[in-house]
Amino acid sequence: MSDDNSGTASWSMRGLKRWLNTAPETRDELIKLVQDSHQFLEPDTVDMLEGVLDLPATQVREIMTPRPQVEGVREHDTLGDIMDMIMETNHSRYPVFDSQDDDAVIGILLAKDLIPLLVNTIRQEEGVDTSFRLKSLVRQPLYISETARSDTLLRSLQRTQVHMAVVVDEFGNMVGVVTMEDLLEEIVGDIVDEHDDFDEDSDINNIILHPEKPNTWIVQASTLIEDCNEELHTNFDDTDVDTMGGLVMQELGYVGDLEGEQVVTQGWNISILDVEGRFIKLLELTPVAEDLYNED
Template sequence: MITYLLLTLFLIICSAFLSCNETVFTKASRIKIMQWINDKESGHEKAGFLLTHPQEVITTLLLLSSFVNIALSTLVTSFMIELFSLNNIGSIAVAASLSVIISSLFIIVIGEIVPKTIGYYFADKLFFVFISSLYFMTYISRPFVFLFTSLSKTFLFPFGIKNIKGLPSITESELRYLVNVSEEEGVIEKEEKEMISGVFEFKDKVVREIMVPRIDMVCIKKGTTLSDTLEIIRNEGHSRYPVYDKDIDNIVGILYVKDILMNLGPSTDYSKTIDSSLREAYFVPEGKNISELFRELQAKRLYMAIVVDEFGGTAGLLTVEDLVEEIVGEIRDEYDFDEEALVKDFNENSFIANGRLSLREFAAKVDFDFEDFIDGYNEETLAGLLFALFGKIPKEGEKIIFKGIEFKILKVDGRRIKEVLVTKEKGDVDEVRQ
C-alpha cells in the first residue's frame, strides 16, 4: 500500500515537473536568455544548446511526460483493482472506472494546469533554475527523440509536411518590446523606432490601405499632344503618369516623363501625340499584400502599379515611393512643398486630420489598437469611417463621437472630407451631435 502511494506521489511530481519545464521553455524570453549566454554566465553553454535544439527539447518533454502519465494511470489502475479485490468491495470494472477518474484528475489538475500556470507566470526565472535538468533530459533522450521524430516524419509526409520546425529564437512581440525599451532608454531615436515599427507593419498591410485613391490620380488622356502634356508636367511635377482611353477605368499605359524629355530637340513636333511613348501598365488587385507587391516591382524593375477593384475598374495607383514611405516615413522632394499634411497639431488634446489619413495611422495616433478601433468597419480612411458613421456626406461644423473621440468636420470640398478636428474625450459613447 505504502509503495503504491509513494510511487504515485513520485510520478505526479514528475508529471508536474515536466509540464512546468515545457511551459517555461516555450514562454521564457529569448532575448534575456541570449543576453545571459553572451555574458557567459554559469551554464551558458547548456542554454545555447537548448536554444539551438528547440524541437529536441520539446519532443523530449512530450515523450517523458507521456511515459510518466501512462505509468501513473497504470499504477493507479493496478492499485484500485488490488484494493477492490482484497476487500471484496466491487467488480474490477468499477475499480477500473474509478482509476480512470482519479488518474485523470491527478494528471489534469496537478500534472498539467497547476504547473503550467506556475511556469507561465515565472518562466524567465524558472528557466535558469531548470536549465541543467532540461539539458540532461534532452541529452540522454536523443536516441529516443530521433526514433520518434523519424516515425512522426513518416506519418506527416503524406500531408506535405517535410520538416518539423522548432520555435523562433525571438518572437515579434519580444522584438517590439525591445524596440520600445530601447527608445525609452535613449538607445534609439523616435524616428528609428517608427522606422522599425514600419517594417513590422509592412507585411500586414494591403494595397488599398496606402494607395493614391482614384479621385487623387493625375492622369493624361490618350491622344494628348506633346505640348499639352508638357504643360501638365510643369503644373503637376510628377515623373510618371497613367494614360487612359475614354475614361479612367481604361488605363492603356504609363507615360515616363524622361522618355519625352530625352527626345526633345530643335526639330521636335509638339503637335504630335504621346501615344508612341507609352509603356505597359502593371495592374494589381486592391487586396494584394504590399510586401509581395514590393518584391514584384523590384523584380520587374517597375516604379508604378495601377490598382483595380473587384469589378475591374481603376481604384487608384501605387508607386515604389509610397511603399518605401511605409517604412521610412514621408519622403518630400522639391515638388511636395504644397502637399497637404495628413495630421497637424491643434492643441494638447486635439489635432487636425486630413480625410485621406488611413485608419491604421489614425489608430496609432490616438493610441488605439487598430482591430479594436475599426470594430467591424471595413473602411480604409478616416473619411470613409466618417461617411459610415454619419450615414451621409456630413456638413462643415457637424460633430460625432466614436470610441470616446470627438470628430468635428472643419472642411468639406464637394463630396470629400478635407479636414477634421479630432479631440479625445472621456467615455466611449457613440453618438451624433449637430
C-alpha cells in the first residue's frame, strides 16, 4: 500500500510541475491558475488562495459593518453603562463616540482595558468607581477610506498594530467600522466564535418571507444588493450603492421622516418598515403586478 501511495504522490508532483510550467503573467491568469488547481490542492486551500487574491479588488465598504449596525459607547457613559453594553453585545472592541456628535469617533475602547478598573472596584468593595473617565482609556482610532483596497487596510492594521478601523466617506463622515476579523473572513469564510448566534450571522436571515403577507419579503437594509438579486432573482442596480437601504435612499433622493415611505423600482415595491434616526433598518419587498408597472 505504501508503494501505491508513493506512486500516486510522484504522479501528482510530476503533474504539478507540468501545470506550473508556464508562469502566469497577469492577475487574471493567476486567479485562473488557482481555480484550476483543484486536482492538486484541497478545496479549502483553493478557497483561501482565491480570497487572498481577491483582496486588492475588494473595497473596504464591501466588508465593513455599516454605521446603523455599529454598536459603540459614548464618551460620558458610566462604567455601569459600558459594562451593560459589553454584556449585551459581547464584543472585544467598541468605537467611542463624542457625546455631542453621534458620528464623531474619539477613540477605540478595548473591553480588556476595563479589567484593572473592575478588579480594583471589587477589591475595594466600594461599588462603581465614581472617578471613572472613559477618555483616559480609549486608543487612537485608525481612519480608512471606504474606497480603499482591502489589502491596503490589512497593511494599515498591521503597521499600527490595531484590529479595528473607522471607515469614512469622501467628506470625512463616519460610515462604518471594519476589523481584522472582517478581513480574515474574506480569506477563510465566516468566523463564528463562542458568543455568536449562528442563525443571526447567517446571510439567509437577511431576507425572509413575510409571515403573514403572501409573495412578500422582509429584508434588512444592510443586505447587499447583489445578495438580494441572487436570492430573489431581482435586477436592482448596484453601480452607485451597495446595500438595499442605500438603494432606497438613492431612489427617494432625500432624508426626512423615512418610516412608511415607499419606492417602486425594477418591478418591485419597497416599503420602509423600521428606521433608527436617519438610518433605515428594515424593508418590505413586494413584486408589482406587471401590467401596473408597465403603465409608467
